[in-house]
Amino acid sequence: MGAVRSGSLARYIGTRLLLAIPMVWILLTMVFVLMRVAPGDPVSAALGARLSADQLAERRAAAGFDAPILQQYWDFLGHIVRLDFGRTLTDNRPVTDIIVENGGATLTLTLAAVILAVLFGLPMGLHAGRRRDKPDDIVIRLFGILTFAAPVFFVGLLFQLFFGKALGWLPTSGQASPVVQATVETKTHILLLDTIIAGDGEATGDVLKHLVLPAVTLGLLTLGVLVRMTRVNVIQTLGSDYVESARARGIPDRTVVVRHALRNALVPVITVMGLQAALLLGGAVLTEQTFNWPGIGNQLVDYLNNRDYTAVQGIITFFALVVVLISLLIDIINALVDPRIRY
Amino acid sequence: MAGRFRRTLATVRSTGAVPRWLLYIGGATVLVFTLVALAAPLIAPYDFDQYRSDGTRFPKLGHPSGDHPFGTTVQSLDVLSRVIWGARTALEVVVLAVVFSLIIGVALGLISGFVGGWLDRVLVLLMDALFAFPYLLLAIVLSFLLSDAIGSGVVTTALAITVVYVPQYFRVVRGSTMSARELPYVEAARVIGAKPRTIIVRYLLANVVQSVPVVATLNAGDAILTLAGLGFLGYGIQPTEAAEWGYDLQRAVSDANAGIWWTALYPGLAITVLVVALTILGEGLNEVLNPTLRRRRAFAFLLPGRSASTQAPVLAAKEPR
Numbered sequence: 178m179g180a181v182r183s184g185s186l187a188r189y190i191g192t193r194l195l196l197a198i199p200m201v202w203i204l205l206t207m208v209f210v211l212m213r214v215a216p217g218d219p220v221s222a223a224l225g226a227r228l229s230a231d232q233l234a235e236r237r238a239a240a241g242f243d244a245p246i247l248q249q250y251w252d253f254l255g256h257i258v259r260l261d262f263g264r265t266l267t268d269n270r271p272v273t274d275i276i277v278e279n280g281g282a283t284l285t286l287t288l289a290a291v292i293l294a295v296l297f298g299l300p301m302g303l304h305a306g307r308r309r310d311k312p313d314d315i316v317i318r319l320f321g322i323l324t325f326a327a328p329v330f331f332v333g334l335l336f337q338l339f340f341g342k343a344l345g346w347l348p349t350s351g352q353a354s355p356v357v358q359a360t361v362e363t364k365t366h367i368l369l370l371d372t373i374i375a376g377d378g379e380a381t382g383d384v385l386k387h388l389v390l391p392a393v394t395l396g397l398l399t400l401g402v403l404v405r406m407t408r409v410n411v412i413q414t415l416g417s418d419y420v421e422s423a424r425a426r427g428i429p430d431r432t433v434v435v436r437h438a439l440r441n442a443l444v445p446v447i448t449v450m451g452l453q454a455a456l457l458l459g460g461a462v463l464t465e466q467t468f469n470w471p472g473i474g475n476q477l478v479d480y481l482n483n484r485d486y487t488a489v490q491g492i493i494t495f496f497a498l499v500v501v502l503i504s505l506l507i508d509i510i511n512a513l514v515d516p517r518i519r520y
Numbered sequence: 521m522a523g524r525f526r527r528t529l530a531t532v533r534s535t536g537a538v539p540r541w542l543l544y545i546g547g548a549t550v551l552v553f554t555l556v557a558l559a560a561p562l563i564a565p566y567d568f569d570q571y572r573s574d575g576t577r578f579p580k581l582g583h584p585s586g587d588h589p590f591g592t593t594v595q596s597l598d599v600l601s602r603v604i605w606g607a608r609t610a611l612e613v614v615v616l617a618v619v620f621s622l623i624i625g626v627a628l629g630l631i632s633g634f635v636g637g638w639l640d641r642v643l644v645l646l647m648d649a650l651f652a653f654p655y656l657l658l659a660i661v662l663s664f665l666l667s668d669a670i671g672s673g674v675v676t677t678a679l680a681i682t683v684v685y686v687p688q689y690f691r692v693v694r695g696s697t698m699s700a701r702e703l704p705y706v707e708a709a710r711v712i713g714a715k716p717r718t719i720i721v722r723y724l725l726a727n728v729v730q731s732v733p734v735v736a737t738l739n740a741g742d743a744i745l746t747l748a749g750l751g752f753l754g755y756g757i758q759p760t761e762a763a764e765w766g767y768d769l770q771r772a773v774s775d776a777n778a779g780i781w782w783t784a785l786y787p788g789l790a791i792t793v794l795v796v797a798l799t800i801l802g803e804g805l806n807e808v809l810n811p812t813l814r815r816r817r818a819f820a821f822l823l824p825g826r827s828a829s830t831q832a833p834v835l836a837a838k839e840p841r
Contacts, residue, residue: 199645200645200648200649203645203649204649204652204653207649207650207653211661211662211665212661212665214665214669322796322799322800323792323796325795325799326741326745326791326792326796326799327791327792327795328745328748328749328752328766328769328788328791328792330748330749330752330766330769330770331769331784331787331788331792334769334773334784334788335784335785335788337776337777338776338779338781338784341776342776342777342779343779349776349777350777455652455655456655458654459654459655459656459657459749460656462656462657462660463656463749463752463753466752467773477657478754481660481664481753481755482754484668489661489664493661496654496657497652497653497654500652500653500654504652
């Protein structure tokens with residue numbers, strides 16, 4: 178029995194991995210085509226005002242823009258396979274450096290947001306689902322709609338005004354105070370971890386304080402979706418036959434809800450949260466911009482403003498790969514949790 | 521006609537109190553915003569880029585007062601007028617984007633679902649890739665490229681947003697087309713020798729189109745957010761072209777750091793209220809137009825992968841992003 182089960186799981190993961198390859202290929206091709214259909218020449222767009230014609234031609238050759246288009250495409254794919262996302266045009270920096278240096282901030286922000294959303298969203302959705310169409314259900318649903326409808330940057334600005342300025346409780350900009358930023362030794366590129374490694378409690382506190390408002394802002398965005406999905410699925414599982422039969426056998430309500438209903442309601446919720454990865458990354462770009470948070474999204478906006486095509490191409494490619502990877506992981510987790518998926 | 525109207529009213533009345541009120545409140549609010557947008561030149565006290573009148577410049581970051589009930593910005597623009605003109609911009613962009621993506625998405629979905637084969641597989645793969653792409657980034661990159669190519673403006677922004685929503689219509693329509701294709705009435709049409717064109721337009725489109733208003737309403741709300749997000753990052757409508765709420769919020773970031781609230785609050789509230797209204801209108805419509813869907817919605821089980829293509833897309837499209 179055990180062998181059969183692990184065999185089908187392995188087969189499922191294998192198939193899923195194989196299916197991800199065309200997806201990645203299409204995404205990469207899409208990025209490549211998008212960045213090439215633009216008229217004009219990226220090098221002059223980024224640097225035209227600053228360099229002479231000869232220097233521009235040199236830069237164009239260095240960036241590979243003088244090669245035939247198919248050669249460029251092939252090189253692009255080949256580089257990505259080796260996790261080389263190219264170099265920026267404006268400051269000739271490897272995009273991988275940007276990902277390493279600024280990725281820590283983005284990772285801290287998004288993880289904190291997801292943790293907050295799960296911590297509050299699951300109980301809220303469960304409660305609303307159990308008390309369907311009662312006043313508290315309606316309030317929670319409206320709250321869910323509100324968190325989705327209010328743009329992240331607006332919520333962020335309101336938080337800044339209220340908690341930052343009016344009450345003066347929390348900092349509203351950056352990842353840490355300048356002193357902390359300057360003194361903490363960089364080891365992991367994740368500032369929070371670095372301060373913990375350094376054993377500097379005060380610096381850790383400072384970083385955490387800076388994290389609160391951006392994380393809550395981004396967390397609210399995901400929270401709404403999570404609440405809605407949990408609610409719908411809890412309602413659905415609570416109406417199913419096995420829950421009814423569990424109740425009929427006299428199993429206490431609490432146990433039925435947590436062990437039978439919530440557990441089964443979670444599979445689709447996990448799936449949907451995987452789909453939300455794209456939403457979360459988009460939200461992170463906006464949140465980083467609102468709070469001047471030094472993440473990858475912030476860099477992306479800077480390079481967009483400088484019309485740096487290769488930097489934009491590299492960062493976008495990285496984001497697209499992250500989304501594919503997350504959906505892959507989610508599917509594998511679901512297969513582990515739910516035998517029906519792997520057959 | 522009259523009978524049909526009465527039937528619709530009867531369905532509205534027969535739905536529960538909560539969805540009915542959602543429908544009314546959402547619909548009324550959207551209507552108010554539309555009227556404000558249409559009548560902007562009449563209602564707005566000033567032009568969207570007007571910073572003085574009668575030879576005197578408006579105050580810089582002036583507090584809300586009699587002349588400027590919502591205050592003024594750092595460029596001495598009247599916030600109330602910007603909010604009102606912003607409704608017009610939002611309406612223009614969103615109507616264009618929804619119509620564009622509807623036409624493209626429905627057409628592609630019908631063809632893909634009806635023809636099947638390799639065309640279907642290629643389209644599905646493409647649409648899945650578009651769907652997986654972080655939507656805001658897609659819109660940013662597109663408007664970044666489009667504004668280089670054809671210049672910025674309402675149409676450019678609408679086009680950038682269009683691409684984001686095409687996959688949603690595609691999925692919904694393709695799913696319903698595939699299930700409708702095998703139904704007896706379509707088979708009967710085929711047997712009596714109807715051309716594929718006739719089958720698609722007369723039989724499939726009519727059957728599939730009922731799920732569109734709900735998706736369109738919810739997408740409109742979403743599109744407002746995308747437009748604002750683009751504006752906030754500096755990639756939407758340029759400030760010289762029209763008033764745009766997202767752009768105003770971007771300018772408000774530095775004001776917020778100085779503790780000035782009115783430049784952020786009003787445009788932000790306008791976005792939030794409009795999107796809430798569109799969302800609850802969409803949810804209300806969902807329950808009224810599609811009673812079967814309402815029951816299925818409570819029982820729809822989302823499994824990963826492409827198997828959940830008949831009902832799940834409606835659900836997927838409903839999830840706020």
